[in-house]
Amino acid sequence: METISFEDLGLDERTLAAVEAKGFESPTPIQILAIPRLLNGDANVIAKARTGTGKTAAFGLPLVQTIREDKGRVQALVLTPTRELALQVCKEIESFTQGGFPRLTPVYGGQFMGEQRRALRSGCEIVVGTPGRIKDHIERGSLKLEQIDYFVLDEADEMLDMGFIEDIEAIFEQANPESRILLFSATMPPPILKIAAAFMGDYEIVEEEAGPEEPLLTEQIYWFVRESEKIEALVRMIDISPDFYGLVFTQTKADADSVSKLLDERGYEAAALHGDIPQAQREKILSRFRSKKTRILVATDVAARGIDIEGLTHVVNYALPFDGPTYVHRIGRTGRAGAKGLAFTLVKPEERRRLEFLKQSVRKAIKGEMREAAVPSVREVLNAKRLRLFTELKESAAVQAVPQDIRQSFLQENPQTAPCTESKIAGEDSFDGAADNIAAGVSENGSNVAADNRTGNAAADTAADKTVPAINFKRCPADRLFAAMAQDLCTNRNPEAVLAAVLENVLGAELDPERYGTVTAYKPPARGASARDASGRGSRGTANRSFGGRSDQIRLYVGLGKKDGFTARKIAEYFSDLLNIPQRLVDRIDVSSAFSLVSLPVQAGRTALDRSRRDKSLPHMHIDVKEGGFAGDEAFSRDGESRRSASKRGKKTPFYEKNAASLYKKRF
Numbered sequence: 001m002e003t004i005s006f007e008d009l010g011l012d013e014r015t016l017a018a019v020e021a022k023g024f025e026s027p028t029p030i031q032i033l034a035i036p037r038l039l040n041g042d043a044n045v046i047a048k049a050r051t052g053t054g055k056t057a058a059f060g061l062p063l064v065q066t067i068r069e070d071k072g073r074v075q076a077l078v079l080t081p082t083r084e085l086a087l088q089v090c091k092e093i094e095s096f097t098q099g100g101f102p103r104l105t106p107v108y109g110g111q112f113m114g115e116q117r118r119a120l121r122s123g124c125e126i127v128v129g130t131p132g133r134i135k136d137h138i139e140r141g142s143l144k145l146e147q148i149d150y151f152v153l154d155e156a157d158e159m160l161d162m163g164f165i166e167d168i169e170a171i172f173e174q175a176n177p178e179s180r181i182l183l184f185s186a187t188m189p190p191p192i193l194k195i196a197a198a199f200m201g202d203y204e205i206v207e208e209e210a211g212p213e214e215p216l217l218t219e220q221i222y223w224f225v226r227e228s229e230k231i232e233a234l235v236r237m238i239d240i241s242p243d244f245y246g247l248v249f250t251q252t253k254a255d256a257d258s259v260s261k262l263l264d265e266r267g268y269e270a271a272a273l274h275g276d277i278p279q280a281q282r283e284k285i286l287s288r289f290r291s292k293k294t295r296i297l298v299a300t301d302v303a304a305r306g307i308d309i310e311g312l313t314h315v316v317n318y319a320l321p322f323d324g325p326t327y328v329h330r331i332g333r334t335g336r337a338g339a340k341g342l343a344f345t346l347v348k349p350e351e352r353r354r355l356e357f358l359k360q361s362v363r364k365a366i367k368g369e370m371r372e373a374a375v376p377s378v379r380e381v382l383n384a385k386r387l388r389l390f391t392e393l394k395e396s397a398a399v400q401a402v403p404q405d406i407r408q409s410f411l412q413e414n415p416q417t418a419p420c421t422e423s424k425i426a427g428e429d430s431f432d433g434a435a436d437n438i439a440a441g442v443s444e445n446g447s448n449v450a451a452d453n454r455t456g457n458a459a460a461d462t463a464a465d466k467t468v469p470a471i472n473f474k475r476c477p478a479d480r481l482f483a484a485m486a487q488d489l490c491t492n493r494n495p496e497a498v499l500a501a502v503l504e505n506v507l508g509a510e511l512d513p514e515r516y517g518t519v520t521a522y523k524p525p526a527r528g529a530s531a532r533d534a535s536g537r538g539s540r541g542t543a544n545r546s547f548g549g550r551s552d553q554i555r556l557y558v559g560l561g562k563k564d565g566f567t568a569r570k571i572a573e574y575f576s577d578l579l580n581i582p583q584r585l586v587d588r589i590d591v592s593s594a595f596s597l598v599s600l601p602v603q604a605g606r607t608a609l610d611r612s613r614r615d616k617s618l619p620h621m622h623i624d625v626k627e628g629g630f631a632g633d634e635a636f637s638r639d640g641e642s643r644r645s646a647s648k649r650g651k652k653t654p655f656y657e658k659n660a661a662s663l664y665k666k667r668f
Contacts, residue, residue, distance in 0.1 A: 005027070006027055009027060009031070009036050009039075010040065011065060012065060014065070015096065019096070023283065028057075028208075029053065029208035030208045031058045033058075035058060038180075039066070043204050044203035045182050045204050045206060046203055046204070046206070047059075047183070047185075047205075048186070048207040049184065049186065056089050056093065057092070060092060063102065063152075064098075066149075066150075067102040068102070070123065073144070073147050074125065074126070074143065074145065074148055075126065075148060076102075076125065076127070076149060076150035077126075077134070077145060077152065077171075077175070078093075078127070078128040078152040078154060079130070079151075079153050079168065081155050081323075083109060083130055085154070085325075085326075086106050086128050086130055087106050088301060090104050090105075090128040101125065102124075104125070104126045104128060105124040105126075105128070107119075107129035107133050107134060108129055108130045116133075116137070116142075117142045120143060131167035132167055134171055138170075138171065138174050145175040146174070146175075147176055148175060149176070151176075151182070152181075152182045152183075153181075155184065156183050156195075158325065160191050165195075168195065169198075172198075172199045181203070183195070183196065188205075219368075220331065220345075220368055220369065221345070221370070221372075221373045222344070222345040222371070222373070223345070223346055223372075224347050224348075224349055225375060225522070227590070228588065228589050228591070229519045229520060230346050231259065232518065233375050234248065234263075234316065234318065236376050237376075239381050239384070240376050241314065241342075244296070244313060245311060246295075246314030247315050247316070247334075248299070249318060249330050250299070251300070251319045252300065253274040253276055253300060255318065255319065256274045259318060268295075270296035271285045271294045271296070273285055273298070273299040273300075274299065275300070298318075301329075301330070309333070312334040314343075315330050315334045315342075316346070317345040317346065319346070320354060320355065323358075324358060327345075327361075349522060355370075378513050378516045381516065382511055382513065385510065386511060389507060517568070517583070517589075520588065552601065552602060553587060553588075553601060553605070554602050554606070555588075555597060555598070555623065555624040556598050556599075556608065556622070557597060558598055558620075559594075559595055559619035560619050561591060561592050561593050561594040561595045562591055562593050563594060567591060568589040571586065571589050571598060572589060578618075579600075579607055581600075585600065586599075608621055609622070
C-alpha cells in the first residue's frame with residue numbers, strides 16, 4: 001500500500017519545512033481528508049474526527065500556508081470550548097509559522113480585557129478564543145469579524161455540551177457570511193447539523209474511516225497528593241512498578257524541566273521534551289526514549305503531539321488535565337496493541353471539584369472508571385524493589401557451585417596463552433600468587449600492584465623474582481576472573497557474610513529508606529467542608545487536617561527559595577546538615593521563588609529559630625502564621641513587617657536573605 005506524505009497533500013516548501021521541524025513523519029487520516037479540501041476550492045467543510053487525531057494541524061497548516069501578509073484586519077477566527085484548549089491551539093499553530101506570519105492572539109476569560117484589547121490593536125491575522133470572551137470583544141468593538149476569510153469551530157460538540165450554542169449563533173451573525181466555515185467535531189449531534197443548515201450553506205462532510213472499537217486496557221488511578229510532595233509520589237510509583245517505561249505529562253515547559261531535573265538528581269534515566277528544545281536535540285531525546293535508554297519522558301501536551309511509541313507501561317498526569325479530551329488523548333498512549341497500561345493522575349486536594357467534572361467527561365468518552373488509591377508506603381515500595389531485584393539477580397546470575405579445582409583448571413591452560421596472567425614465573429604457581437592478593441591488591445613484598453605497574457621497569461628490577469604477576473583483565477574470561485575473586489574472598493570467611501557484604505555494597509543505596517521523602521496521607525474533609533478546607537488551607541493557625549497536620553511539628557518560613565537555587569530536596573539536606581537530623585524529619589516542604597515553608601520537629605524548629613536569630617549568616621526564619629499555605633507576596637521580614645510594605649518604606653532586603661545561597665555553600 002502506497003504511503004501518502006505531507007507533500008502529496010499540496011503543502012508548499014515553507015509549510016513542509018515547518019512540518020519537518022515539528023517532527024511529524026506522515027499525515028493522519030483526518031489530515032489527508034481535510035488539508036487538500038481546505039487548500040483547494042472554497043467549500044465549507046464539516047470534519048468528523050476523534051480527539052487526538054491531529055485536527056489542529058488539519059486546519060492549522062492550511063491557515064498558515066494561506067495567510068502570509070498583513071491586510072490590516074483579522075483574517076481567521078478559531079473558536080474553542082476552553083481557555084486551555086485555546087492556548088494549546090494557538091501555540092500549535094504558532095509552531096507551524098515561518099517568517100512572522102500569521103500572527104496569532106489568544107483571547108479567553110480569566111485574563112485582563114485590557115491586555116487582550118492591546119494585543120488585538122497591535123495587529124494579528126488569527127484570533128483563537130472561547131465563545132464568551134469573543135462575544136465580549138465583539139460587543140465592545142475591539143474585534144471585528146465582518147471581513148474574516150475563515151471561521152473555524154474546534155471541538156464543536158464539546159462547545160454545545162457546555163452550553164455555548166447561543167453565543168456561537170450570536171458570533172456567526174456578526175461574521176462575514178462569505179467566509180469559509182470549517183467545523184471539527186468528534187460526533188454529529190442534531191445541534192451541529194442545525195448550525196450547518198443555518199450558517200454554512202453548501203458543505204462537505206469528511207470522516208476518517210472508523211476502525212473496530214478496541215476495549216480500553218488502561219487502568220486509571222488517581223492519588224491525592226500535595227503539590228510539594230508530587231515528586232516523592234512519582235518516585236514511589238516508578239520504583240514500585242516492575243518495568244516503568246512511560247510518559248509524564250506536565251502543564252508547562254518549566255514544570256517539564258523541573259520534574260526531569262529532580263528525577264535525574266535521584267538517578268533515574270529521564271529527559272524533558274517541550275517546545276523550547278531544538279529539533280536536533282528533540283530527535284536525539286526521542287531516539288533514546290524509543291530505544292529505552294531513557295525510560296521516563298517528561299513532556300508537555302504540545303511537545304508530545306505526533307509521538308507514537310509502542311510498549312509504554314505508564315502515562316502519568318503530573319498535573320490534572322484541564323479537560324476530558326486532553327486526558328483521553330494522554331492515556332490513550334498506553335494500553336495499546338492488546339497490552340495493559342496504567343494511567344496515574346496526581347490530584348491536589350483543592351482540585352476535587354475539577355476531578356469530579358473530569359470523571360464525568362471521561363465516563364462519557366471511554367470505557368472504564370478513574371478510581372482513587374493510596375500512595376504506597378516506603379515499606380511497600382522497598383518490599384517490591386527487594387523482591388524484583390532479588391528475582392532479577394537469581395535469573396541473571398545463573399549461580400553455580402564453584403568447582404573445588406578451579407585453581408588447577410587455570411594451571412592447565414596453555415602457558416603461552418595463560419588467560420589471567422601477564423607471564424609465568426618458573427617454578428611458581430602464578431595463579432595462586434595472583435589470587436591470594438586480588439582482594440588486597442598487593443605484591444608478595446607488600447607493595448601495591450597497581451603502583452608497581454605504574455613505576456614500570458624500576459619496580460620490575462627491584463623485585464624481579466618476587467613480584468606477583470598482574471592479572472590481564474582483557475585476556476581473562478569474566479566468569480573465571482570473578483570466580484577467582486569470589487574464591488579468594490570466601491577463603492577463611494563465612495561465604496554468606498561475604499555475599500551479604502557484596503549485596504549491601506551493590507544494592508544498599510537502592511534499598512535505602514532515606515532515598516525517599518515524605519508523602520503525607522490524605523484524609524477526606526468532613527462532610528460539608530469547603531474546598532478551602534480540603535486543600536489544607538483553613539483558618540489561620542489551624543493544622544492541615546486534610547493532610548494529617550501534626551501537633552508535634554512546627555511550621556517555619558525560611559528565606560531560601562528557587563531563585564537561590566534551592567529545591568525541596570536541597571532544603572531537606574540543608575536542615576539535615578544544620579540541625580544534624582535525618583532528612584525524613586524535614587517535612588511538608590513548599591518552595592516558592594523567594595522563600596520556603598517547612599515543617600520540623602518542635603525542638604529542632606526552635607533550635608533553628610534560635611540559631612537564625614543569633615547567627616546573621618543564616619537565612620531568616622520565623623514561625624509561619626499562615627499554617628497550611630504560602631504566605632504569598634506578604635512574606636514577612638525579620639521584624640514581622642511584610643516584604644511588600646518594607647519595600648514601600650524604602651527598606652532593603654537584608655543581606656543574609658539576598659545571599660542565602662552563597663552563605664549556604666560556604667557553610668556546608
